[in-house]
Amino acid sequence: MQISDFKSIVMTFADPGTDMLFDKAQLVISVNGDLITAAISTKSGDVYVDEGSGEGPASKWILSRLARLPLLASRLKESVPPTENFVSPEASLLPTLEKGPQEKTVMTDDALTTTLETLDGHSPLETMVLYITSDAGEGKTSLINELARTQAQRFTTNQSDWLLVPIPLGGRHFLRFDDITVGALQNRYRFPFLYYNSFLALVRMGVIVPAFDGFEEMFVEGSSGEALSAMGILVGALESQGAMIVAARKAYFEFENLKTQEKLFDTIRTFSVGFGKLELQRWSKPKFLEYCSNRGVANAEEVYRRASERLGTDHALLTRAVLVKRFMDMASTSQSLDSLLEQLHRSGADFFSLFVHRLIEREANEKWIDRSGEKEVGAPLLTVEEHCALLSQVALYMWESRVDYIKRDGLEFVSDYFNEMSNKNALQSHQIRERIRGHALLVPSTNSSHALEFDHDEFRLFFLGEGIATQIALLNEHAKAEVLGIFRRGVLPRQAQHALIRAINRNPQVDLLQVVRFLLGISGMESHTSYVHENCSDIIIRMLSGLDAGGLEITGLAFGADALRDRKLNGVVFKDCYFASSSLERTQLRECLYSHTRFAQLKISDSTKVQNTTFEECTVDAVALVNKDRESWDPGEIRGYLEQLGVTLKDGEDTVPAKAPSDVTIDDDVWCVEKLVRYFMRSTHISESVMLMKLGSQGQQFIDNTVPALLRHGVLEEIPHLGSGTQRRFRLGVPLERVDAAISACRGSFDSFLEQFG
Numbered sequence: 001m002q003i004s005d006f007k008s009i010v011m012t013f014a015d016p017g018t019d020m021l022f023d024k025a026q027l028v029i030s031v032n033g034d035l036i037t038a039a040i041s042t043k044s045g046d047v048y049v050d051e052g053s054g055e056g057p058a059s060k061w062i063l064s065r066l067a068r069l070p071l072l073a074s075r076l077k078e079s080v081p082p083t084e085n086f087v088s089p090e091a092s093l094l095p096t097l098e099k100g101p102q103e104k105t106v107m108t109d110d111a112l113t114t115t116l117e118t119l120d121g122h123s124p125l126e127t128m129v130l131y132i133t134s135d136a137g138e139g140k141t142s143l144i145n146e147l148a149r150t151q152a153q154r155f156t157t158n159q160s161d162w163l164l165v166p167i168p169l170g171g172r173h174f175l176r177f178d179d180i181t182v183g184a185l186q187n188r189y190r191f192p193f194l195y196y197n198s199f200l201a202l203v204r205m206g207v208i209v210p211a212f213d214g215f216e217e218m219f220v221e222g223s224s225g226e227a228l229s230a231m232g233i234l235v236g237a238l239e240s241q242g243a244m245i246v247a248a249r250k251a252y253f254e255f256e257n258l259k260t261q262e263k264l265f266d267t268i269r270t271f272s273v274g275f276g277k278l279e280l281q282r283w284s285k286p287k288f289l290e291y292c293s294n295r296g297v298a299n300a301e302e303v304y305r306r307a308s309e310r311l312g313t314d315h316a317l318l319t320r321a322v323l324v325k326r327f328m329d330m331a332s333t334s335q336s337l338d339s340l341l342e343q344l345h346r347s348g349a350d351f352f353s354l355f356v357h358r359l360i361e362r363e364a365n366e367k368w369i370d371r372s373g374e375k376e377v378g379a380p381l382l383t384v385e386e387h388c389a390l391l392s393q394v395a396l397y398m399w400e401s402r403v404d405y406i407k408r409d410g411l412e413f414v415s416d417y418f419n420e421m422s423n424k425n426a427l428q429s430h431q432i433r434e435r436i437r438g439h440a441l442l443v444p445s446t447n448s449s450h451a452l453e454f455d456h457d458e459f460r461l462f463f464l465g466e467g468i469a470t471q472i473a474l475l476n477e478h479a480k481a482e483v484l485g486i487f488r489r490g491v492l493p494r495q496a497q498h499a500l501i502r503a504i505n506r507n508p509q510v511d512l513l514q515v516v517r518f519l520l521g522i523s524g525m526e527s528h529t530s531y532v533h534e535n536c537s538d539i540i541i542r543m544l545s546g547l548d549a550g551g552l553e554i555t556g557l558a559f560g561a562d563a564l565r566d567r568k569l570n571g572v573v574f575k576d577c578y579f580a581s582s583s584l585e586r587t588q589l590r591e592c593l594y595s596h597t598r599f600a601q602l603k604i605s606d607s608t609k610v611q612n613t614t615f616e617e618c619t620v621d622a623v624a625l626v627n628k629d630r631e632s633w634d635p636g637e638i639r640g641y642l643e644q645l646g647v648t649l650k651d652g653e654d655t656v657p658a659k660a661p662s663d664v665t666i667d668d669d670v671w672c673v674e675k676l677v678r679y680f681m682r683s684t685h686i687s688e689s690v691m692l693m694k695l696g697s698q699g700q701q702f703i704d705n706t707v708p709a710l711l712r713h714g715v716l717e718e719i720p721h722l723g724s725g726t727q728r729r730f731r732l733g734v735p736l737e738r739v740d741a742a743i744s745a746c747r748g749s750f751d752s753f754l755e756q757f758g
Contacts, residue, residue: 001058006040006047009205012198013066031066032193059205067202068193069155073163075189076152080166081446083142085294088112089321090281096274097683098123101690109286112146115278119209119243120160126272126683127235128243131251134280136495137322137458140247141168143280144211147245162207164245165189168447169214177234181210188447204241211245232267240272251277253681265681266735274683282319291324303331310341317344317355322456330358350502356462360387363440371431381431390418390432391441392467395460398453400489404460405445405453411436458495465499468492472500473510475518484522487535497535501542512547516540523557533558544572564602583626584608594618610646617651622744633744666748669706672698673715673753674743680732685719688727706750713757715739 011020013031021028027038027049038051040058047058051065063069091111094103095118108114115130122128132140144166154160167184178196185191185199194202202208212231231246238244252264253275283291285304292300307318307327317327331337340358347354361384370381382390393414398406406414415436419429436442437452441459445451454460471482492500504510523536537557541564544552549571558578566586573593581601588609595616603624623641624631632638639649672695679686679694691707692699707730710716717733732739734757742756 001047002045003042003047006058009062009201010066012195012201036065063207067198067207069163069207071193072189072191073152073155075191076148076163076165077156079189079446080145080148082149083146085291086142086146087283087287087291087294087321088146089139089143089283089287092279092281093118094277094279096123096126096128096276097679097686097690098126098274099276101693111143111278111280112150115143115147116151118276118278119162119164122243123274124206125240126274126685127238127240129235129273129275130243130245131275131277132245132247132280133249133251133277135249137320137456138280138282139321140280141213142321144213144245144247147211162209164209164211166211166213169212177230200237203244204238206242209243209245211247213247229263229267232264235268235273236271251275262736262740265684266737269684269732269736272685275681282314283321283324285313288318288324292328295328297328297332303328303337306337307341310338310345316351322458323355326355326359333362350506352462353502353506356459357384357388359440360384363387368435370428381428381435386422388463388466389470390415390436391439392463392470393418394442395454395463396467396486398460399464399486402489404457405448405451407448407451408437411452461493461495462499465496466503468496469500469503469507472504472515472518473507475514480518480522480525484525484532487522487532488530490531492535492538497539497542500539504543512543513549513552516543516552520554529558534560537563541567544569585626589613604641604645608645613646614648614650615642631744667750668698669702669750670743670746670748670753672702672706673710677736677739677743680736685729685731687729709754713754715757
């Protein structure tokens, strides 16, 4: 370590308002209120520090004396909860381009070991961002926790020199990584010795790997991009060093729409950053049986055979980790497993509701027994429906508090409110208040002391949706005010929306079109774009799918990305609305009218079906033919594509006439540029060897003839090659937004593409 690096790193640990003093060969600095005095010297170009017990390398002194990493390792082992009967899932690994330019995915049956090996061997020439992806409830959080515990043990026994620190984001939409990181260290791990800048310094040194868990809602479903830009700032602060893990449902480079990727890429394009992906697979039969073996289930083979015969081998109860645990809890106590499986089979897509009710039945009938004397001996204190209503109130309280846990005073408040609404007597109310703390679906929170959280987010979001559906079903003015307040808190996660819609569909006393009108009334109470508008539009478009709307009019709503995908809309009128870029895959539009509505982009598929649908003075910015890999921004061609699809267009006299869509010939150079842009999403820098590998037979011609033109126009920049050999490395010299716009506007001509850059 050089003296300049030593000074900059040590200063990140200094107390605010203090400075680092040098007196001859003595160093004096205040850290966490302690005044540290040490002698410094240099040997063979490296800095050594002596605090009185003998001199040692400066890097080792920083890690043990200032950063206190051995203590952090101990706190991680104590604070990160172990996953009971943990099973390391199968996964496919897509390494960074620096490590695997061939882009071959590697299958593994032990995701934990593979992740540790990947982090151990990441390239020191770039920042590595490793995505851990899967659907909700398939083990991302459990894997991260086990990674942290395993690595802390390896660090303690000197088998490794770095720690993995899980940082739960908790679904926050507006991110401040400094507050979240320091808050996790102090509150979750009881480790108050690192400032945010010193934490970043340790990440750059490679001795800490942060694992950000909770990007699902913000990253995949959020439309504003705060998570992307915040992560871009964080990655930029690492200055092409270190590694980090991001747990999400989808990696950012997998998004088809470059507009989504621009938010992150344009923040980090001047740094060397490589992206990899570890995609967790759903459990197969061997993993199911391994879990059963870990918990000592004797008849696991028989249970799996009976369940797979009734539900299928790919059913969520057999393949999703969070549900397998609960399913085996039920199977081990159920006297009639076949009857349960038959009910689950008949429930179809709404199986989760039945599953939760069966979980609560045992709690209601065997544990929550009324001792008040008001009922017969051994009678349940609450019915299953009342249990669900109570847990829905808990989930709503968490949502309105914007946290995923509830403290004791909050739990007592929710219990008292429920007791008052349910007309429980004093003795019954006391029993409910005491027993709710030990409910089977609530566990001690790891994010706050003396607090509880749901056993899994899957249950929290289910009860949140159920609670909102109960409010909506009243369809009165009081319900409007309640739902308006709930919707103002944030964008409802997709799982909560699905639970809400299924709960309403399940209620035979509710008219679905009345619910849609009720939601339209709520959205009309907000005069500007807000969470309320976004929530109402998301739920309305889903509820209308498959209904005959009979000319129902929707005015002034904005619909998010892919709002029309797989929707079956019949008899709906949209006026003065806005639709973000949306795929029309498996979409059916029948007897619909769109008036003065704007579409950012419509992606037409072979499965798109349109019948008797009219666009009246609408604006469509772009049309993409997914199956023909073609996109057009030309107004005349867009009209031609829409007419071919079967849309009736009614516009003013000054409208551009429709053109017959032409087969645009795309220059090879444009094709190569568009392909390379996709690879820049995987790594901010690409070498000549990667270009040759990705472009095949056209690679050498592209390097010899096209690259010089791109360099002259500033589209590419050459950067120093830090590895062995003499091959050149390149990065984008202009924002990705400009490249994307130029590709769309050039109509396949490379000369026209270059003209966009002067």
